[in-house]
Structure formats: C-alpha cells, structure tokens
Amino acid sequence: MTKVIFRQEAINDLTDIWNYTFQEWSEKQADKYYDAIKEACEFIVENPNLGKIYTEISKNLFGFKSGKHIIFFHQISENEIEVIRILHERMDLKTNLIE
Template sequence: MKNVKFYLRGQARTDIAKIRQYTIKEWGHNQWDKYRVALFKKLQSLANNPHMGANIEEVSSNAFRFPIKNHVIYYAKREDTVIFVGVISSDMSPQKHMIRVKDITNELGM
C-alpha cells in the first residue's frame, strides 16, 4: 500500500517543536529521537488509516483526534491527504484542546 501524503499545518509544527525542546531538556537527545520516530510512524499510520482516530462529529465527519503516549493528535482528512493541525499534551486544559478543534474547522474551510 502506498503511503498517503500528509502535512503539518496550523500549530502542529510549533507543537512538535515544543515537544522536542521539552523532551531534550528533560530526557536528552536519544529519547527525543525515539519519540520522534514513534510520532512520525503514527502520523503516517493515521494518514494511511484516518478512521483509526476518534471522529470529532461536532466539527465534521472528516475531523479526528488520536491519543499517542502523553499527547493527542488533531487532524483532518482531505480527499487525497491528511492535514495534522495539532499535537498537544493530553493533560493540557480543555480550552487548548478546543483551540485545536477550531484549527480543524478552519482547515476544512467551515
């Protein structure tokens, strides 16, 4: 099976940069390398199988979230691609999670 193309948009890049910075500070480069590999494997897996995530029905049938370790990935399924809009800590405030849901809404042009 050919991998589905995916993009990091919205806050996703910033979120991943913050995760990288925190992980390196707390646990070192080796741990970041392990987590980065696991994270990007999961992003590709979700792009290939977007319905693995929980649908955010109040936004769209194409909006999803998926937990990975201590984070939640927010993304939108497009016709031929998947757009990741956020990767935030699962213990962040509900307001932060709602911002990522809004990012999906914006990405889908709703």
C-alpha cells in the same frame, strides 16, 4: 502514494515536544518520541478510520493518540491528511484547537 500535511501550528507543537523532552530527559529520548509521533502520522494516513471523531470541537476533526499526545487531523482525501495540532492529553483541547 500517501501524504501527510502539517499546519504550522502542528510543526510548532512538534518542535515544542522535542525541546521539552530533550530538556527533561535526553536527546535520544526526544528523537525517539519525535519519530514515534511522525510514524503515528504515517499510520493515520493509512488508517484514518481509527481516529476518534471530535465533533464537539469542530466538524470533521479526528484525533489519534500517540504516547501522551493526541494528533488532531482532517482527512483531505483517501490518501491524504492534514495534521492540525499535536497536543498533550492533559491540555484544554477545545481551547487550544479553537484559537
């Protein structure tokens, strides 16, 4: 069985992404984008080796692109990942991940 653990910061990011998408486009689009990110997290836990490594930011930090966002995660075990943050590709990644 696979497992995705979300840090509180990642949960907050998902909420912010949903709210922004809802305000700018629609509830339907917000739900669709939210679901796509959650599905990407499930894909990552099955294929963690497809993530890009971000050693310049933190040891053992990986990222996987979903839409315009990058899902940052650590692999905890063979079947488990921890999602650290979900950040827009244009954000200052290093600053937001180190805080």
